[in-house]
Amino acid sequence: MKTSERTRAILQALLVTFLWSTSWVLIKISLKDIPPLTFAGLRYSLAAMLLIPAMFKQRAAFTSLTRRDWWNLVLLGIVFYALTQGGQFVTMKYLDTITFSLLLNFSAVVVALLGIIGLREYPSILQWGGIALFIGGVLLYFLPQGGLSGSPLGYILAGVSVTANAVGSLLGRSINREKRTPPMIVTGVSMGIGATLMLGIGVAVEPWPKLSLMNVLVILWLGAVNTAFAFYLWNLSLQHLSAMESSIINNTMMIQIAVLSWIFLQERLTWLEIVALLIAAVGIFLANIRRRKAPDTPEI
Numbered sequence: 001m002k003t004s005e006r007t008r009a010i011l012q013a014l015l016v017t018f019l020w021s022t023s024w025v026l027i028k029i030s031l032k033d034i035p036p037l038t039f040a041g042l043r044y045s046l047a048a049m050l051l052i053p054a055m056f057k058q059r060a061a062f063t064s065l066t067r068r069d070w071w072n073l074v075l076l077g078i079v080f081y082a083l084t085q086g087g088q089f090v091t092m093k094y095l096d097t098i099t100f101s102l103l104l105n106f107s108a109v110v111v112a113l114l115g116i117i118g119l120r121e122y123p124s125i126l127q128w129g130g131i132a133l134f135i136g137g138v139l140l141y142f143l144p145q146g147g148l149s150g151s152p153l154g155y156i157l158a159g160v161s162v163t164a165n166a167v168g169s170l171l172g173r174s175i176n177r178e179k180r181t182p183p184m185i186v187t188g189v190s191m192g193i194g195a196t197l198m199l200g201i202g203v204a205v206e207p208w209p210k211l212s213l214m215n216v217l218v219i220l221w222l223g224a225v226n227t228a229f230a231f232y233l234w235n236l237s238l239q240h241l242s243a244m245e246s247s248i249i250n251n252t253m254m255i256q257i258a259v260l261s262w263i264f265l266q267e268r269l270t271w272l273e274i275v276a277l278l279i280a281a282v283g284i285f286l287a288n289i290r291r292r293k294a295p296d297t298p299e300i
Contacts, residue, residue, distance in 0.1 A: 005240050006240050010241065012233050012236060013234065013245075014252075016233050016237070017249055017250060019225060019226045019230045020226060020230060020253060021253050023226045025260050026218050026221070026226075027039070027089060027092055027222070028092055028097050028261075028265060029218075029264075030215060031093050033210075033212065033215050034211070034215055034219075035206035035207065036089035036090040036093055037198050037201050039202075039219070040088075040195075040202070041195055041202045042199060042223070043195075044085065044194060044198065044223070045195040045199055045223075046220065046224065046228075047191060047195070047223045047224070047227035047231075048191045048192035048195050049192075050224055051184070051187065051188040052188065054184050054188070054232075055184055055185055055189075058185055061185050065181065065189075069181055073186065074190075074193055076175060076190040077194035078193070078194060078197065079164055080164070080171065080172060081191055081193070082197040082198050083160070083164035084161060084164040085194065086201075087157060090157055091161050093154075094151040094153050094154030094157060095155070095157075096261070097257055097261045097265060098262075098267050098269065098277075099150060100158055102138060102277065102280060103138075104158070104161060104162060104165065105134065106134075108166075108284050108288055109131050110162060110163060111166045111170060112127060112287060124289070126289060127286060127287050127288075127289060129286060130283045130285065130286025130288070132283070133282060133286065134279075134284050134287060136283070137282075138276070140272065140279065141277065144270075247288045247289065251281055254281045254284070255277060255278070258277055
């Protein structure tokens with residue numbers, strides 16, 4: 001029985017990472033019609049609304065939130081959703097998905113460095129080795145190209161997204177480590193705050209798009225399936241998977257995104273770039289290994 005439950009959990013986790021990987025392709029294609037901040041705001045607003053029934057079951061925890069809890073959740077919503085997720089949508093207008101996916105994994109390096117200062121979490125020798133391996137993979141990916149290819153603005157925005165993602169991850173870990181608020185409340189409230197901010201700014205500064213039926217279906221799919229449902233399924237799989245197992249599965253996303261981008265976006269890769277991505281993926285896995293019982297709440 002335990003074996004079948006574990007197998008089911010592995011398949012569930014793999015399905016979630018596949019759904020999250022397809023998001024990159026769907027976003028990249030749809031950005032031709034939908035402005036990025038409005039797009040991100042619509043997606044996460046829908047997802048937050050779909051999480052309300054689950055949050056309602058924990059309404060006692062919601063009503064017991066203190067002023068300090070609210071400030072933390074507001075800050076998390078601004079950093080982890082408005083800046084990180086909104087920044088990713090904007091960045092994808094200027095960079096290829098494979099390149100940005102690789103760069104976004106620099107968040108693990110920044111988290112390791114900031115974690116020493118903010119959370120007194122010191123990386124192990126294995127983690128430092130993983131960071132070095134990841135940086136080596138990144139250099140192997142870019143150096144044969146003779147430098148960075150793509151829009152300079154895209155790389156600046158990628159830097160903002162990486163930093164915001166790292167700070168948001170640390171903030172989320174700090175909030176969840178206190179165990180004062182259930183993860184569902186943390187996710188639902190912070191996502192709702194971030195989504196409202198993204199949508200509000202998007203409506204204010206971007207032209208409202210003329211949404212086609214396909215655009216509407218993509219937004220509904222991303223919000224309902226690739227965010228709300230995927231978040232539920234991921235947490236369900238964590239009941240039977242170890243932190244290392246979930247980390248291995250989660251780190252297959254870089255490769256999945258590369259394959260999907262090659263098939264659907266015609267973003268071609270050389271054999272050297274493929275090897276570089278594999279090296280970077282192994283490095284990120286090693287860098288994410290921690291002495292803990294359960295993994296952090298995933299990015300969605």
